[in-house]
Amino acid sequence: SQPSTAVIVGSLRKESFSLKLARALTALAPPSLRLDVITLNGLSLYNQDLDATPPADWVDFRDRVRKADAVLFVTPEYNRSVPGVLKNAIDVGSRPYGQSVFNGKPGGVISSSPGTLGGFGANHHLRQSLVFLNVLVLQQPEAYIGGIGDAFDEKGELVKTSLREFLDAYVKAFAAWVARHQQ
Ligand code: FNR
Numbered sequence: 480s481q482p483s484t485a486v487i488v489g490s491l492r493k494e495s496f497s498l499k500l501a502r503a504l505t506a507l508a509p510p511s512l513r514l515d516v517i518t519l520n521g522l523s524l525y526n527q528d529l530d531a532t533p534p535a536d537w538v539d540f541r542d543r544v545r546k547a548d549a550v551l552f553v554t555p556e557y558n559r560s561v562p563g564v565l566k567n568a569i570d571v572g573s574r575p576y577g578q579s580v581f582n583g584k585p586g587g588v589i590s591s592s593p594g595t596l597g598g599f600g601a602n603h604h605l606r607q608s609l610v611f612l613n614v615l616v617l618q619q620p621e622a623y624i625g626g627i628g629d630a631f632d633e634k635g636e637l638v639k640t641s642l643r644e645f646l647d648a649y650v651k652a653f654a655a656w657v658a659r660h661q662q
Contacts, residue, residue, distance in 0.1 A: 597623030605648025
């Protein structure tokens with residue numbers, strides 16, 4: 480069947496470049512890959528005391544990721560690392576112990592920044608957690624997207640041709656990766 484990918488967005492901001500990137504990817508994805516964009520607004524903080532009585536927002540988030548065949552993270556960099564909201568989502572999805580919704584799924588990491596380094600620090604800190612969570616992360620192409628500030632018009636449409644071409648190639652490589660590792 481047509482595999483689906485949970486696209487987890489690492490920013491809560493309404494005008495987030497990461498969210499716009501996730502939407503652009505959805506438009507570029509081949510028919511063989513369905514993308515489900517997940518924003519983390521309203522996901523409460525992980526607290527181990529609540530493992531037996533999880534808040535509804537944890538249950539919803541876990542269900543949505545669990546039923547996906549793959550996970551794709553689209554994130555900005557905060558202080559050379561992953562934004563707290565994204566780390567929180569990883570922690571929520573990884574628990575209760577032994578029931579991680581990420582385990583064994585193929586995955587991808589796309590970081591971006593208005594600056595020139597493209598969120599390299601966030602990208603690789605995220606990969607550190609994904610090694611432990613047994614997510615099979617696509618290695619090439621890597622996606623450190625710098626200069627994101629002029630990529631979209633005021634309607635949120637992707638207007639930077641070089642980026643469109645890169646994302647098109649990325650999403651095709653990702654679709655092939657997911658097909659290869661679909662469980
Ligand atoms: C940033 N920003 C940033 N950029 C970067 O390239 N490296 C960094 O370490 C940081 N650190 C950082 C910390 C905090 C707390 C904020 C609020 C911002 C800038 C960041 O890339 C920019 O605000 C992006 O627009 C955030 O992504 P979204 O919200 O557009 O997806």
